[in-house]
Amino acid sequence: MGEREKSFDDVCMCTDTCALAGASAFFAGLRDAVIVVNGPLWCYFFAMRQIEHSQSTISHRMICTQLDNDAIVFGAEEYLREALAPYAAEPPPLLAIISSCAAGLIGDDIEAIARGAGLSCPIAVLDSSGLAGSFADGWDKAACAVLSAFLPEQRAGQANAVNLIGVTSAYYNGENDAHELMRLLALAGYHVNVALGCDMSAADLSGLTQAALNIVVHDELGGGAARLLAESCGMPCIAPLPPYGRAGTRKWLAEIERALPAPLADAAEEEITRVTREDFLRINECKSLWGELRYETALIRAPRSTAWGLAQALRTEWADVCHLAVAADAEGVPTAALIADEILGETDAVRIRELLNGVDGGLLVGSSNESAHINPRTAAYFPAAYPVQDVLHLSDAPLMGLRGARHIEETLWNDRILRRKILLP
Secondary structure, X not given: OOHHHHHHHHHHOOOOOEHHHHHHHHHHOEOOEEEEEEOOHHHHHHHHHHHHHHOOOHHHOXXXXXXXXXXXXXXXXXXXXXXXXXXXHOOOOEEEEEEOHHHHOOOOOHHHHHHHOOOOOOEEEEEOOOOOOEHHHHHHHHHHHHHHHHOOOOOOOOOOEEEEEOOOOOOOOHHHHHHHHHHHHHHOOOEEEEEEOOOEOHHHHHHHHHOOEEEEOOHHHHHHHHHHHHHHHOOOEEOOXXXXXXXXXXXXXXXXXXXXXXXXXXXXXXXXXXXXHHHHHHHHHHHHHHOOOEEEEEEEOOOHHHHHHHHHHHHXXXXXXXXXXXXXXXXXXXXXXXXXXXXXXXXXXXXXXXXXHOOOOOEEEEOHHHHOOOOOOOOEEEEOOOOOOOOOOOOOOOOOHHHHHHHHHHHHHHHHHHHHHHHOO
């Protein structure tokens, strides 16, 4: 096996960040919460690398106990007390202490240490030791821990109010997606009560149960929290595929309306129809000049809900794909076998490498971990997951909803047109 193949095997097993990063990202979504990473600096910076893409000042409220080898042997109490000292006089609305794998082995009573430090604010203590899992596992664990500890009293749901569960700015372009979903829901007459874990305050937790419906956006993130709210508070929930593409957006809103009638359903449908008509005319003009948008092979590798939502839009709306492979867990996606020609496990390194080697004339939807192993002259690439080191995205264009459909489709078409122009004599 050559060096290039070995390097791909290495990154293939490391495309997702750890549970510590996911838990930190959840608390980072509470804009006034303070996050204390109880662990070494390496874990702290690793957790912060995705969060700071959307929250450039996160280091102002995310700190580290900076444990060294002595702490692992003799305990972290001294390090933790030093890190918590500034918050005794000015306690934040919520303080989260997240232990890394190494810190979890020590066995300290973190909550007792925090209370002994004189903190009077609500404290959430989370242990991500024992290699607790992926980013999504950590995010879900943090959300469930907060809801279990601070679950507000049940209130009568407001007629048109909904919560978004499982949406985070720490996913690639996640904040722009959240804004687009809120725009679409407002267009249909709904009131977005809370987007759990995405640009909310700790005080917003008290109003969580005022919604009449919970909408799970990314089920790998918010599935556990939605089930907890259903069991504890009787709050109904739905978890459709995220709305990628114009047809996907219409289907997403229709599923919400079946669960909770939309006050302005006609207005939302009118907007979808207008955008669809305009885009149809523009795309048809492109087709008459440049031919169909067609890929021999397409590989999608992203978080589960993102991967399957994009796969559905790519196959049914955006392009003609001869062989579509999706490297994501298909559990809970009943249409997976109809969408994809090939379903791969996240760590199926050998087959993913084969697909990347043969993606010439095809499309990669994934991250820089995969794009580093294709020839950009012969294969199209669209980023959909972190890390993204070879594309700059500064605008507020989302990937989801109507605006997201336009953003993705124009990117794919412009890439195809540019390649065709280069090939012209």
